[in-house]
Amino acid sequence: EAGVVQSPRYKIIEKKQPVAFWCNPISGHNTLYWYRQNLGQGPELLIRYENEEAVDDSQLPKDRFSAERLKGVDSTLKIQPAELGDSAVYLCASSFADRTTEAFFGQGTRLTVV
Amino acid sequence: AQSVAQPEDQVNVAEGNPLTVKCTYSVSGNPYLFWYVQYPNRGLQFLLKYITGDNLVKGSYGFEAEFNKSQTSFHLKKPSALVSDSALYFCAVRGGNNRLAFGKGNQVVVIP
Numbered sequence: 544e545a546g547v548v549q550s551p552r553y554k555i556i557e558k559k560q561p562v563a564f565w566c567n568p569i570s571g572h573n574t575l576y577w578y579r580q581n582l583g584q585g586p587e588l589l590i591r592y593e594n595e596e597a598v599d600d601s602q603l604p605k606d607r608f609s610a611e612r613l614k615g616v617d618s619t620l621k622i623q624p625a626e627l628g629d630s631a632v633y634l635c636a637s638s639f640a641d642r643t644t645e646a647f648f649g650q651g652t653r654l655t656v657v
Numbered sequence: 658a659q660s661v662a663q664p665e666d667q668v669n670v671a672e673g674n675p676l677t678v679k680c681t682y683s684v685s686g687n688p689y690l691f692w693y694v695q696y697p698n699r700g701l702q703f704l705l706k707y708i709t710g711d712n713l714v715k716g717s718y719g720f721e722a723e724f725n726k727s728q729t730s731f732h733l734k735k736p737s738a739l740v741s742d743s744a745l746y747f748c749a750v751r752g753g754n755n756r757l758a759f760g761k762g763n764q765v766v767v768i769p
Contacts, residue, residue: 547700576757585661585747585759586701599756634700642755643689643708648700 545569547649549635555655561623564652568616568637575612576646577620578634586634592618593640625656659684659752661760668765676738678763680731680748689751690731692722694744695762701747707731718742738767 548567556562568575573594578586589608591599594615603610607626612618622629632653636646662681670676682688689708693701705716712724722733731748748760 578759583762585663585761588756588758591756599754636701642751643706645691645703645706646757647703648693650698650700653698 547635547637547647549633549649549652551652552650553653553655555657556625558627558656559624561621562625562654563622564620564633564635564654566618566620566635566649568618568635569647571639572637572647573615573640574638574646575618576634576636576638577610577618578636580632580634580651582631589620589633622654625654627656630654630656658754659688659750659756659758661748661750661758663748663760663763665763668763669768670738670765671768672740673737676733676735676742676765676767678733678746678748678765680733680760681729682731682748682750683729684750684752686753688729688731690722690724691749691751691757692716692720692731692733693747693749693759695747696744704733704746738765740767740769743767 575592577589580586590603590610592612610620632651634651636648638644638646660683691706692704695701707714707724715721745762747762751757
């Protein structure tokens with residue numbers, strides 16, 4: 544069974560440019576998470592979806608970040624415009640809705656803003 | 658809001674010796690606790706979890722963790738460390754709001 548798939552793996556952009564990340568969760572998982580991981584730090588939640596509904600987006604910088612999960616499956620995270628401080632690894636994870644279950648992570652997208 | 662503390666930045670251990678990685682948590686309601694491992698340029702891999710029941714839980718690759726409610730701790734352990742265990746380890750807690758919060762991580766270095 545395929546795991547969580549993210550693309551691209553790496554992205555280098557100039558500041559002020561837009562960028563988008565894509566995530567395909569594990570089949571049947573209705574909860575999807577986007578995390579940001581800075582170098583040497585733990586993942587920080589940006590947004591959590593239950594099916595197509597964003598149920599926890601309080602830590603998403605809404606002035607420049609947006610996300611969508613159409614049809615409750617794939618998800619896209621967008622940054623527009625990117626800033627130097629956005630350089631990080633963006634991780635997508637998925638799980639069943641039951642909060643006793645573990646989340647499974649993709650390999651992440653490493654974003655470098657120059 | 659829930660939080661996790663991993664007090665040590667790096668844990669050094671000789672190969673074959675016992676390995677312990679410390680984690681304490683803060684959460685409202687019943688805690689659901691998880692350990693993940695991250696190898697370079699990889700995503701997080703699930704190791705084990707505590708939901709309820711026996712305070713000692715066993716997971717992948719010979720790892721286990723002990724839940725201590727009175728000390729609000731969930732330390733990760735391995736009786737005999739391998740060089741291949743060198744990686745970044747994260748403790749996480751999920752509370753009543755279903756948010757999964759991670760600690761800052763511990764770098765484990767197993768010395769041959």
